[in-house]
Amino acid sequence: MRKIIAPLIIGAALSTAFAADDSLKQEIEALKTQMAELKSAQSKMNIDALRAQVTEIKAHDAGDNIKWNVDFRTSYDVIDYKITDGSKTDNAIWTNKLILGMAAQPADNLVFKGALGVYKTFGQNNINDTSMFQGFDWYGTQKPGDDSIKLREAYFLYFGDMGDVHYSASFGRRPSVDGFMTNLRADNENPASPVGHNINMEFDGASFKFDLDKVTGISGMYIKLCLGRGFSETTGAYSQGTAGFNPAYIKDGMNPNMDLAGLLMQFYDDGQYKIMANVFKGWNMMGVGMELADQSLTRFYDVGDMTGASLSLQVNGIGNGINDFLDDSVFFISYAVNKTDPNNVPVNTYSGSMVTAINYGMSGAGMLGSTEKETGSSIYTGVQVPGIMAGQRLGLEYNHGSKYWRSFTYGEDTLAGSKLATRGDAYEIYYILPIVKKNLTAQLSYVYMDYNYAGSDMFFGQTGNPEGLMGMMPYVESASNIKASIRYRY
DSSP, X not given: OHHHHHHHHHXXXXXXHHHHHHHHHHHHHHHHHHHHHHHHXXXXXXXXXXXXXXXXXXXXXXXXXXXXXXXXXXXXXXXXXXXXXXXXXXXXXXXXXXXXXXXXXXXXXXXEEEEEEEEEESSOOOHHHHOTTTTOGGGTTTSXXXXXXXXXXXXXXXXXEETTEEXXXXXXXXXXXXXXXXXXXXXXXXXXXXXXXXXXXXXXEEEEEEEOHHHHOOXXXXXXXXXXXXXXXXXXXXXXXXXXXXXXXXXXXXXXOEEEEEEEEEEEEXXXXXXXXXXXXXXXXXXXXXXXXXTTOEEEEEEEEEEEEEEEEEEESSSSSSOHHXXXXXXXXXXXXXXXEEOOOOSOOOXXXXXXXXXXXXXXXXXXXXXXXXXXXXXXXXXXXXXXXTTOEEEEEEEEEOTTOOOBOTTOSOTXXXXXXXXXXXXXXXXXXXXXXXXXXXXXXXXXXXXXXXXXXXXXXXXXXXXXXXXXXXXXXXXXXXXXXEEEEO
């Protein structure tokens, strides 16, 4: 029986094998047919055209949209003031600050950048009821108030090459706060355009930059012409005059255009040593006065012109390979000057206007309380070093201003007032702690300002008098600001 079964099993196996072999041959023939069809279809395709289409799609996706970024900070500030009449005042304030940044590049030589800002106290407040200058354009997103969204930046950059000179031209709302050196205390890796020692405020204008490193052979050398307007002389729509409604947007007859022109120069930057300077002139600086007909109504008026300059050095990495601590340290020092040129017009009278200012007190002649040309100066220095743990940073800063020192630093991020405007001595210590890399950080800081004179952070007329308003009003003798904050960036 076994002899019969064995041949049967062998036959069945061979039969199955032959059948499987035929099936495999059929599958192979089918695959060959499909491959031939694919080769035929591929030969008819225009590969270069397809590549061009893919490249165009990628370029469209990269450039034809706006890239957004978020910068959000919650802070707790404790501010204290000591007044020259012996009184003291203090407050503790919770704030939220949100900056929405945007950028787009529709072409290789054209970029748009912008930012919207909201900086508010927790809950409701009566700030607008107690300050007529709360919403001033020079610091719209730099001082806390309500929950309104304000324009911080909006400008385009057009750039190209003229031989070995790379150039760029820009118009719009400028990136002009937290500039060179002051970006360290603000924990911003890249500084804005101005030298932060004497210019730190929001304004509208234009800039024209020319890179000269290839022409001169000096590393990082460039010059930038900056033009700005701090006040536009105009009435609004349906403005009312002595004979009814005026035509819209005519000259107001009281506050002339306030313009500024400056030259920013980077003499050298090799990544470790950076030397920068600026020179500027401002025309028709603002004083504050009162209308003769209504002494409760405050007006601006032209008190004269002002020039200024600064020279600054920053060292990223002290020495050359001495040790890791010094390699990761930053040191800077800066010297700045300003000079007034008062027009000495004591009464705010302009042709066609029925408004005049009182010829005493806030509306007296001169600039910064003087009818003479006065010179002020300031020195600013600091160091930022590694902290206790990896990624942490410790900063120490000091600045001193003379009697007639006058900066344009209204946009400085200190609730107690601009420390760089101090006529006297200012000290700051801060500590930065990364929580989740650079995306979530905490910062502690303490600022103390010891004023030798009044008027450090005021306007350019009698309110900026170093002896005090009208020479007899009390003023802040010293101020301090303790800040604790948590910041999210992405």
